[in-house]
Amino acid sequence: MQSKRSIQTAIEADRSSPASISVEVERARTALGSKGSARHHLNAAGSALPTSTTLRAVIDHLVLEAEIGGYEASAAARPRLEAVYAAAGDLIGAPAEDIALVESATVGWRRAVDAMRLAAGDRVVATRTTYVSSALQLLELERSGVDIDVVADDPDGRLDLDALEAALDVPAALLAATHVPTASGRVEPVVEIGALADAAGVPFLLDATQSVGQLPVDVGEIRCDALVTTGRKFLRAPRGTGFLYVSQEMLDRLRPSAPDVRGALWSSEHDFELAETARRFETWEAAHALRLGLGVALVEAKETGIEAISAHVSTLSARLRARLSEEVAGVRIADPPGSASGIVTFVIEGEDPQRTQERLAEGGCDTVVVPASHGLWEMQPRGLSGVVRASFHVYNGEDDIDAVIETLRG
Numbered sequence: 001m002q003s004k005r006s007i008q009t010a011i012e013a014d015r016s017s018p019a020s021i022s023v024e025v026e027r028a029r030t031a032l033g034s035k036g037s038a039r040h041h042l043n044a045a046g047s048a049l050p051t052s053t054t055l056r057a058v059i060d061h062l063v064l065e066a067e068i069g070g071y072e073a074s075a076a077a078r079p080r081l082e083a084v085y086a087a088a089g090d091l092i093g094a095p096a097e098d099i100a101l102v103e104s105a106t107v108g109w110r111r112a113v114d115a116m117r118l119a120a121g122d123r124v125v126a127t128r129t130t131y132v133s134s135a136l137q138l139l140e141l142e143r144s145g146v147d148i149d150v151v152a153d154d155p156d157g158r159l160d161l162d163a164l165e166a167a168l169d170v171p172a173a174l175l176a177a178t179h180v181p182t183a184s185g186r187v188e189p190v191v192e193i194g195a196l197a198d199a200a201g202v203p204f205l206l207d208a209t210q211s212v213g214q215l216p217v218d219v220g221e222i223r224c225d226a227l228v229t230t231g232r233k234f235l236r237a238p239r240g241t242g243f244l245y246v247s248q249e250m251l252d253r254l255r256p257s258a259p260d261v262r263g264a265l266w267s268s269e270h271d272f273e274l275a276e277t278a279r280r281f282e283t284w285e286a287a288h289a290l291r292l293g294l295g296v297a298l299v300e301a302k303e304t305g306i307e308a309i310s311a312h313v314s315t316l317s318a319r320l321r322a323r324l325s326e327e328v329a330g331v332r333i334a335d336p337p338g339s340a341s342g343i344v345t346f347v348i349e350g351e352d353p354q355r356t357q358e359r360l361a362e363g364g365c366d367t368v369v370v371p372a373s374h375g376l377w378e379m380q381p382r383g384l385s386g387v388v389r390a391s392f393h394v395y396n397g398e399d400d401i402d403a404v405i406e407t408l409r410g
C-alpha cells in the first residue's frame with residue numbers, strides 16, 4: 001500500500017524481528033510503475049510490480065516502433081538490446097554469450113531439455129520441487145521410456161541430500177532441480193546439489209525462476225550447467241520475458257531440436273551451422289520492447305542490491321509467518337522449517353484456501369492459491385491440496401502484513 005511508513009521503522013520497533021533491513025520501502029514505492037494502487041500486492045512470486053523506469057522503457061519502445069517501424073526501432077535500440085545479455089549474465093555470474101533471451105522460464109527449460117535429445121533408457125533425476133510444466137515434460141518423456149527418478153524429501157519437507165547423492169550414484173543424463181519452488185518458501189541447498197552433480201558428472205539444470213532477483217545466484221558457485229528464469233517475478237520485468245543460461249561446455253553438447261534463423265546459419269543445400277553462443281536457443285522474432293524492460297529491471301535489481309532485497313523479503317516473510325501463527329487462529333504454515341525466501345505459504349484449518357484467498361482479496365490483499373497440481377511432487381507427500389501464497393518485494397512493508405492479519409482475524 002502507498003504508505004509513508006518505512007519497514008526500517010517498523011522493524012526497529014520490533015526487537016524480536018530477524019535480520020536487518022536495508023531497502024527503503026518508501027523509495028521503492030515512489031519508484032513504482034503502478035502509481036496509486038490502494039491494494040496490498042503480495043504476489044511478487046506471481047508477477048511483481050515493475051518500476052516506472054522499466055515500464056517507461058517498454059512503452060517508449062512500443063511508441064518508437066509505431067512511429068518509425070519495428071525493424072527501424074530495433075536498429076535504433078540495438079546497443080541497449082545487446083546490453084540485456086550482459087546484464088542478465090552479470091546478475092548470475094555468466095558471460096553474455098551464455099545467455100539466450102526467451103519468453104518464459106518454461107520455454108527456456110523446454111528448449112534446453114529438448115536439445116539434450118533424451119531417449120528411452122536415459123535417466124533423469126529430479127527434485128520434488130520441480131515446477132508443474134517441467135514435471136509434465138518429464139512425465140511425457142517417461143512415456144517414451146526415459147526413467148524419471150524423483151528424489152525424496154526428508155519428513156519435514158526438505159531435500160534429502162543423502163537420497164540425492166544415492167540417486168546420482170546411478171548413471172543419469174540430467175539432474176533437474178529448483179532453487180525456490182512455486183509452492184513453498186523453501187530454498188533448496190543449490191550449492192550442495194551442484195557439488196553432488198559435479199562429483200557424479202551429471203549435467204545440472206537449475207530452475208531459478210523464483211530465486212533470481214530475490215536471492216544471490218552465481219552459476220559458478222552453484223556449478224550448474226544450465227539455468228532458467230523468468231522476468232516477471234522477483235526481477236520485476238515485464239511478463240513474457242525470461243532467460244536461459246547454458247555453460248560453454250554444455251552448449252557443445254546441446255543441439256536445439258528446432259533451430260531458427262536467429263541461432264543458425266543456413267550455409268548450404270543440406271546443411272547449416274549453429275550459433276556458437278547460447279543464441280542458438282533463440283527465435284528471431286521477439287518482443288523487443290519487453291526485452292528492453294527486462295534490461296532495465298536487471299540493472300535496477302543489481303543497483304538495489306540482491307543481498308539487500310534478499311534480507312528485506314526474507315525478513316518480511318519471517319514476520320508474516322510469526323504473526324500468522326501467533327495472531328490468526330487455526331493457521332498452519334506450509335513452508336518447511338528454515339524456509340528463507342520471500343514466499344510464505346499457509347492454510348487455515350477448516351477453510352478452503354480459495355476462500356482464504358478471497359477473504360484476503362476482499363480486505364485489499366492480493367495473494368494466490370497454489371493448488372497441489374502445480375507442485376504435486378512436493379505438496380502431495382505433505383498432505384497439502386492447496387496453499388495460500390503471499391510473496392514480498394521491496395515495495396512491501398509491515399503495513400502489508402498488518403492488512404493480512406487484520407483481514408484474516410476479521
Ligand SMILES: Cc1ncc(COP(=O)(O)O)c(C=O)c1O
Nearest residue numbers: 104105106131181182209210230
Ligand atoms: C519454480 C517455477 N519454475 C518455473 C515456473 C514457470 O515460469 P514461466 O511461467 O515463466 O514459464 C514457475 C512459475 O510460476 C515457477 O514458480
